[in-house]
Amino acid sequence: MLIWRSKWIRYCSLNFLQNCRRFTCCHVANKSPKVKDVHLLQGALGPPLELIQPKEKTLLPPLLKEVNLQQKKFADCILLTRVGNFYELYFDQAEELGPLLNLRVSKKKTSHYEVSMAGFPFFKLDRYLKILVEDLKRCVALSEEALRPADDFSSKNMYTRFVTRVITPGTLIDENFMDHFQSNYVMSIISQDSVNNANQNDNVSEGLNEKSSSLRIGLSWLDLSTGEFFSQTSDHQRLVGDLARIQPKEIVLDNRLQGVGSHPILESIDRSIYFVSYTPMQDWSFQQWSAYLEKEIEPTYIENCSIIEKRAGSVLLSYVSDRLLNSHTNLRAPIHVSLRDSMLIDASAMKGLEIRSSLQENRYTGSLLHAIKRSVTKSGSRLLTQRLCSPSTDISEINRRLDLVEVFIHRDQLRTEIRHLLKRSNDTHRILQRLLMRRGNAYDLLGLSNNFSIIKNIESLLTKTSSKTLKPLLNALYQHDALASLISEALNESALVRKRTEEEKEAEDIAAQSTELSESESIVSGAKKRTSVPENGFKQNFSDIWIITPTFNETLQNLHKRIESLLLSYDKLQNTLDKKFESKATLRKNPSKLYYVHMKSSNSLLLKEFMSVFPKATVFHTTKATASIQLPEWSSLGLELESVKSFIHQEEARVLQIIIDTVLEEHKKIRETANILDELDISTSLADLAAECEFSRPILDDSLSNTIIQGRHPIVEKGLKNKLLQFTPNDCLVGNSGDNIWLLTGPNMAGKSTFLRQNAVISILAQMGSFVPASYAKIGIVDQIFSRIGSADNLYHQQSTFMVEMMETAFILKNATNRSFIIMDEVGRGTTARDGLAIAYGCLKYLSDVNRARTLFATHAHELAEKFKAYKNIKCYCTDIIVNENTDTFTFDYKIREGVNMRSHGLRVAEVAGLPKEVLVAANELLHQTTSP
Ligand SMILES: Nc1ncnc2c1ncn2[C@@H]1O[C@H](COP(=O)(O)OP(=O)(O)O)[C@@H](O)[C@H]1O
Ligand SMILES: [Mg+2]
The missing domain is CATH 3.40.50.300 (P-loop containing nucleotide triphosphate hydrolases)
Structure with missing residues (x-):
């Protein structure tokens, strides 16, 4: 949805000349695959593409050529190619996954080709990603569509496609199917021996087996959805415990371990639970790390980070940047996790004490976490899980936390009010990360602004208390008044609500259309599948929703004034037509932005009269009952409207980016305040628990x-x-x-x-x-x-x-x-x-x-x-x-x-359990024989 929105803005921001170009190019594209007497043999239908002779390859339709290239480049991935309003799977991937995804696999024919394909509307991407990535554990390469630059004449096709991101379970950013109550970690594990052998081409497993009794390992893990980034030194015997504590969604290993039969690291990883990826070993400097971080690495981190931890961090950053391609990562500065600072709960204790999941059904319900969790925010819940799995060993830190809980135990009303406010807050950490990764939108800004007002309310509640314990929290609650008023001045909230409703409606329309797609449609004319806007009256058709307040700046004010005056000209022209032709002539715009007059009659006398009033007009289409007329006055007015509209879109996008940048200038403070909210969520929820359960x-x-x-x-x-x-x-x-x-x-x-x-x-x-x-x-x-x-x-x-x-x-x-x-x-x-x-x-x-x-x-x-x-x-x-x-x-x-x-009274319990009487009699007899002297 986000991708679509930004593309839409980009699309709208192009002026009418590009629209004209699009129109022509689509037309050309429809004709392009002039391939005669060649059968395309590929995918499940025949030999792989590489077997096709070079001469034939050049004859592939441009879209398929791109798909072919990208499938090869991202060979370990399922390629989803955006074509208009759809994501498509092609060739053998369509054959393999179509049935699993419940998609119809069609054999698309051009004059000589027959190709398997399956697709779904773009807004269902999240649903299919969930199945592909989470359920089927596959990597997905997303190939997005973009307008070909105006100076690129390499193809007649208007659109080009390129992979923007590879999605794996550990590299999710803001997908709707993510569990927002849990962290989404991707973790690298590097062993000491692979560091030793990094510069040699040695067999990693050989080196390992000798020392496997105490093999040191470096761990590094991060969550792209929140920007958290950690590292730790451990050893392979503790790895199972580390994994149980951190529960990464994906593990990244040195690619020299791929195919190795036995290795202590591989033996500690249960493949039925963890998704494993392989990547080449890296040894980056901390300077190289900085490109992926939002702020400087703390000197204490550099002091404490072991060589092997640094390797793990480098491997992880390189893997993630590989997967995200061009996206900004903007992670938080790394945190060194020291084994001394926290209580280690070994893997079997984690399981046996049912910390995160119940022993019998392996479910959250029935676990300790389930029994104690009262937190009301998503980020608070994630922090609670972290603290439960990694309790502190620092008495003063523990007492600081306990003091907070105690304060809230004695203040029922304050606790209830704070919890009530927190319940309405949004997940600042994930919103901020989206903005930092250039994936944010106006809705995210509204979410933050809502949090700013919640913070204000919480501050006034805390100020009223005289508690010394709450003072540090109160002092750290930063007020973002200026940002809040900037957002509320700039964003038109009601328009955004309307826009969301319209987007949802449009999504429904596309879904309805998708079921009607005809089999005969050409695969190369993706343009055909683009949503067509119904031919409404001109005003409805032009009802763009402006998300930035029209009076926000002078440029917008002038542009909106210009639009108003153009609409007045439109009214005037339409009035003239109404008067002269008794409401038979209507100014219209068709989906391809062609401005014309629709005449509810094709009577030649009427048309003649029209031509006498507008001598430059041209009748370009007639039916029995209607005529379509090109009217230069209307065409130029329409084109000017398009142009002003596109300028407004451009200006809105620019203003939005400025606001986002202004917000991001304060992102550290916003994050710190969000941490305070998490702390408040945990303290109030643990106080609730203690009060309810008499702890x-x-x-x-x-x-x-x-x-x-x-x-x-x-x-x-x-x-x-x-x-x-x-x-x-x-x-x-x-x-x-x-x-x-x-x-x-x-x-x-x-x-x-x-x-x-x-x-x-x-x-x-x-x-x-x-x-x-x-x-x-x-x-x-x-x-x-x-x-x-x-x-x-x-x-x-x-x-x-x-x-x-x-x-x-x-x-x-x-x-x-x-x-x-x-x-x-x-x-x-x-x-x-x-x-x-x-x-x-x-x-x-x-x-x-x-x-x-x-x-x-x-x-x-x-x-x-x-x-x-x-x-x-x-x-x-x-x-x-x-x-x-x-x-x-x-x-x-x-x-x-x-x-x-x-006495163990085993027989009494056996009796309660319903063992047959004869069994109990026999058992008693034996018991007496063995116990009597
Ligand atoms: N302190 C207790 N108070 C009440 N019921 C208990 C208590 N301890 C155990 N139980 C009940 O007894 C069942 C068996 O306890 P368990 O600790 O497994 O016994 P054991 O290990 O001695 O066989 C538990 O599932 C629980 O229902
Ligand atoms: Mg027992």
């Missing part, structure tokens, strides 16, 4: 212990609430008296796993800056959260449950520090009881002797408690069931208490 403010310190009183699990609690059930809170004081490991035993279904997870979740929520589901929480800062929960077969990578379990356990034992928080749920379950016990014993011993992290370890193997009796740092806790001996029934109380539970 309390956590205390964070440098200790290595947790004191959580009456802790709850927000997801399980939410689920129980829906069934009108209550959650039983539990305390967790791990690390408080030298007991950094809690060994948890107890029956199935009695709440062990829930307890483990809730304590990890509470740490995450606290460190992201949220209140927590507990009546009291004091938490020593956690550097990494690890979890080994449940069974997760990874059949895609041919790994069994047990193998996955052992790999995850190994990763934890290798990486956890004494500041980490580990939950281990039934480690060793995937093998025989004997082996399982031995493995659990070994792990616990290692955790106790080496890692010394805060650990909650749930097991059915109560023998472990006996084995670690002497360990002061391992304390035993258990869950139990309450058995009613009279009725032989039991209930869970979900209470964690000190001690060891020797």
